Amino acid sequence: MKILVTGGTGYIGSHTVVELQQKGYQVVVIDNLSNSNEAVLDNISKITGIRPDFECFDLIERERTLDFFSRNSDITGVIHFAAFKAVGESVAEPLKYYRNNLVSLMNILEGMQLNKVPFLVFSSSCTVYGQPEELPVSETSPIQKAFSPYGNTKQISEEIIGDFLETSDVKCIALRYFNPIGAHESSLIGELPLGIPNNLVPFITQTAIGLRSQLKVFGNDYNTPDGTPIRDYIHVVDLAKAHVIAIERMTNGNNKKALEVFNLGTGNGQTVLEVIKSFEKVSGEKLNYVIVERRAGDVEKVWADTRFANAELGWKAAMSLDEMTLSAWNWEKAIANK
Ligand code: WQD
Secondary structure, eight states: OEEEEETTTSHHHHHHHHHHHHTTOEEEEEOOOSSSOTHHHHHHHHHHSOOOEEEOOOTTOHHHHHHHHHHOTTEEEEEEOOSOOOHHHHHHOHHHHHIIIIIHHHHHHHHHHHTTOOEEEEEEEGGGGOSOSSSSBOTTSOOOOOSSHHHHHHHHHHHHHHHHHTTSSOEEEEEEEOEEEOOOTTSSSOOOOSSSOOSHHHHHHHHHHTSSSOEEEEOSOSSSTTSSOEEOEEEHHHHHHHHHHHHHHHHTTOOOSSEEEEEESOSOOEEHHHHHHHHHHHHOOOOOEEEEOOOTTOOSBOOBOOHHHHHHHOOOOOOOHHHHHHHHHHHHHHHHTO
16 A cells, blocks of 8 residues: 655654555655755655655646546555644744645645545644643533644644545544654654754753753743643654554554544653653763743743544554653664664
C-alpha cells in the first residue's frame, strides 16, 4: 500500500515514515524543505534500507498539488504533517500561517477527492483545547478560543475537514498531539530546529551541548507543584506508531465515523523543572538555567485523557520521561559529532 506523507522530512513526519516502511508500506514524501533538509531521507534509508520517493514543492501551489495526485492515483492514504507550527512566529506573522496551513490542506483535500484517495490522517494539536477548565483533557472537552494563530489554524483545519467529509467518501482520523519530544533510538533522525529552538527540549539539549549559553525557564509563579507549567510530553516514536495504527484502522474498515479524533499523549503531566531534572539525571550534565518572566501565550497546565485512544486504537505511549530525555540527548550528541 502506498502512503503519501506530507512534511515527511520534518520531525514527526520522518519518524512516521520509518514506522510506515517498517510495517511494509510504500511511502512517498512531499516537502518544500522550508523547515527541514533532504538529507533526512538518506538517514531514513540508513534505518529502514529504503529511501522514500520524494517530491519537493509547496502544497500551497494548487496546480502542482493536483498534478501530483493525478500522477499518483495508487495512493491509499495521506498523512498530512506539512504546516508551519511555531506558536510565537504565528503571532508575529498570522497571514503566513493562515495561508500556508489552510491553503495547503484544501489543496490536499481537493487532490484526494479528484483521485478518490480514501483515507486521511491529519496532524492536529492539543492547542485546540487552550487552557482546559478540567484536566485531564478528553476529546469531548470544549474547544476553546485558540491562544495563537497557529492553534487557530488547527481548529479551522478540523472544521474544514469536517465540512469536506460531508461532501466526499474520504475518511479521516485527526490526531491531537500533546508535546512530542525525543528522537529515534538510532540517533539518525530527530528534532532539527533551524535557528533558535522555540521548544523546551531542544533548547535544553542545545544548552547542555554548548550551542546555547543558558536556558530561560518562562515563569515559576504558576499554580503547579513547583510553579512551572505542566505539559504532557510524549516520545515522538510512540506518536509515530499511532499514525500507522490510524491508517490501519481505516484500511481495515474499523473507523466508526467519517471523522474520528484522538488525543495522543501519555496521560501524565510533567512540569518544566521535572523535565530539567530528568535530563540532568540521564545525561549527568548540570543544566545552566534561569527563571525569567512568563512567555505570552503559554497555558498553565494541560495533559491528556488517553483512555479513548488506548481503548479504540489499542495504542498506549510506552516511553518514560527519562527515556525521552535520554534519546533527545543522544541525538544532540550525534549531530554535534557529525
Ligand atoms: C513547553 C514548556 C514553556 C522553551 C508545543 C508546540 C505546539 C504544540 C504543543 C504541536 C512551556 C517552557 C519552553 C524555553 C521554557 N505541538 N519553555 N523555556 O508551548 O507546549 O507547545 O507543543 O502541535 O506546536 O509549540 O511547547 O516546548 O515551547 O514549551 O521554559 O526555552 O516549556 O513555557 O511551559 P508548547 P514548548
